[in-house]
Structure formats: C-alpha cells, structure tokens
Amino acid sequence: MGIGDMAPIQNCDFHTGVAIALPLPKKVIIDLQEAPTEEYYNLYHSLNKKLNEIVLAGEVFLKKNGFEAYAQTTDRVEIDQNHISALPHKTVATRAGLGWIGKNCLLVTRQYGSAVRISSLLTNAPLEYDKPIALSSCGKCNLCVKKCPAQALKGTLWEAGLQRERIVDVRKCQKKQIEIMTEKTGIQTDLCGKCFAVCAYTQKYLKSLAS
Numbered sequence: 001m002g003i004g005d006m007a008p009i010q011n012c013d014f015h016t017g018v019a020i021a022l023p024l025p026k027k028v029i030i031d032l033q034e035a036p037t038e039e040y041y042n043l044y045h046s047l048n049k050k051l052n053e054i055v056l057a058g059e060v061f062l063k064k065n066g067f068e069a070y071a072q073t074t075d076r077v078e079i080d081q082n083h084i085s086a087l088p089h090k091t092v093a094t095r096a097g098l099g100w101i102g103k104n105c106l107l108v109t110r111q112y113g114s115a116v117r118i119s120s121l122l123t124n125a126p127l128e129y130d131k132p133i134a135l136s137s138c139g140k141c142n143l144c145v146k147k148c149p150a151q152a153l154k155g156t157l158w159e160a161g162l163q164r165e166r167i168v169d170v171r172k173c174q175k176k177q178i179e180i181m182t183e184k185t186g187i188q189t190d191l192c193g194k195c196f197a198v199c200a201y202t203q204k205y206l207k208s209l210a211s
Contacts, residue, residue: 002130004095006122009087014070014122016129017092020054021109021116022047026206029115032197035184036177040193044117048074051119058121067125083170092120094160097130100137101158104144104195105168108137113202114195134160144195150176153195 004017024043031037055071062069070076072092077085090107094100098118099109106114136158145153152173156166164170177190196202 002093002096002098003127004092004097004132005129006092006095009091009095011086012122014068014124016123016125016127017095018055018058018121018123018127019089019093019096019098019118020051020120021093021098021107021112021118022051023112023205024115024117029193029197029202029206032193035194036181036192038185038187041181041185041187041189041191044191047117048119051117055119055121058123062121062123062125065125067123069121069123069125072120072122083174084164087120087122089118089120092122093118094134095132097133100133100135101162101167102136102144102199102201103138103142103153103155103157103167104148104199105153105164106196108199108201110137110201112205113199115197115199115202115205132160141200143198143200147198148173148195149180149192152176 001020006012006017007015028040028043032040052073059069059071079085090101093107099107102108102114107118108114109116142155145155150173152169154167174190177192181191182188
C-alpha cells in the first residue's frame with residue numbers, strides 16, 4: 001500500500017489517496033501467458049471482493065476517528081462510455097508511489113510487476129505521503145506490445161498526465177478480450193491478462209517465487 005498527495009489531481013475532492021495492491025498467485029500468472037482461464041476469472045472477482053472489504057474497513061476506521069473518507073469500491077466506481085472512471089485507481093497508485101503505468105496501460109510495480117489487483121481510498125486525514133512516481137521505468141522493453149493478441153498497445157512510454165489513448169486502443173483491446181475469453185472459457189467478458197503475465201517485471205516476480 002501507499003499514500004499519495006492528491007492535491008494536484010483534478011476531479012478529486014480529497015487531498016489524500018490510499019492505494020492498495022494485492023498480488024496474483026504464481027500458477028494463475030503462468031497460465032495466462034498462454035490464454036485466459038476460468039481460474040483467473042474467479043480470482044479476478046475474489047480479489048476485487050477482498051479489496052472492497054479492505055478499503056471499506058479503512059473508510060469506517062477513518063470516519064470513526066472524525067475524518068472524511070470514501071472507499072472506491074467496485075460498486076461505487078462509475079465507468080463512462082469511454083471506459084474511464086472519474087478517478088482511476090491507477091492514478092492514486094502512481095501518486096502513492098506504488099508504481100508507474102506500463103506500455104500495457106496497467107500499473108507496474110517493481111515487486112510484482114503488473115500481476116496485481118488494485119483499489120483506492122480517499123480521505124482528508126493528515127497522513128504522511130509517499131513519493132509519487134511520474135515517469136515510466138519500462139525503458140525499451142516491448143514484451144507486452146509484441147504479445148498483445150489485439151495489437152492494441154502502441155509502445156508509448158508513460159509519464160504523468162499522458163492520455164490513455166496514447167498508450168492503448170481500448171475498444172480494440174476490449175473486443176479481443178471478449179473474443180478470446182469466450183473462446184477459451186465460454187465466459188463472455190472482457191478479461192485477458194497476457195500483457196501483464198509476460199511483463200518483464202512480472203517475470204522477475206515469478207522467478208523470485210521459484211528461487
């Protein structure tokens with residue numbers, strides 16, 4: 001977890017953001033290098049549920065102590081027609097120093113790569129901020145770009161404030177995710193996972209587990 005100064009961010013009524021990340025287990029990541037699985041689908045939802053419980057508990061605790069707080073749970077976050085939320089978890093996570101946005105348009109952490117599910121909690125509590133991350137550390141690596149089944153990734157190095165469309169063609173990505181997930185599992189939803197499974201930082205995480 002990390003704590004970020006949200007003052008510079010538009011559309012945010014709170015000055016502090018708490019970002020939470022939960023890592024995925026090794027076996028699920030290894031399987032995703034080939035194709036999405038039903039196991040990943042179930043894990044995706046179970047981790048979201050766990051994250052909801054964590055941030056809601058944080059909200060309750062902060063309110064009991066006299067502060068304002070708002071947990072960005074899955075049932076509260078609204079996604080517009082362009083598949084964008086008012087304040088993405090990824091924005092809170094980069095402000096909180098958890099990682100940067102990779103060429104796969106996902107959060108990349110040094111410890112777990114992109115193999116994490118994330119959530120966030122907003123508050124006015126006077127917490128100590130972590131150092132924000134404003135630049136990508138992906139360098140010349142293009143593994144996710146090359147392996148993307150939809151060829152939707154553009155290979156752009158992220159920096160804070162960069163528009164998502166500069167990194168990924170979201171509609172192209174979503175269409176292919178539904179196609180692959182339906183073909184491989186019979187579940188018609190937009191999940192894939194290959195771009196974070198092949199990430200060089202995710203691979204380091206897998207190797208660390210193997211050693």
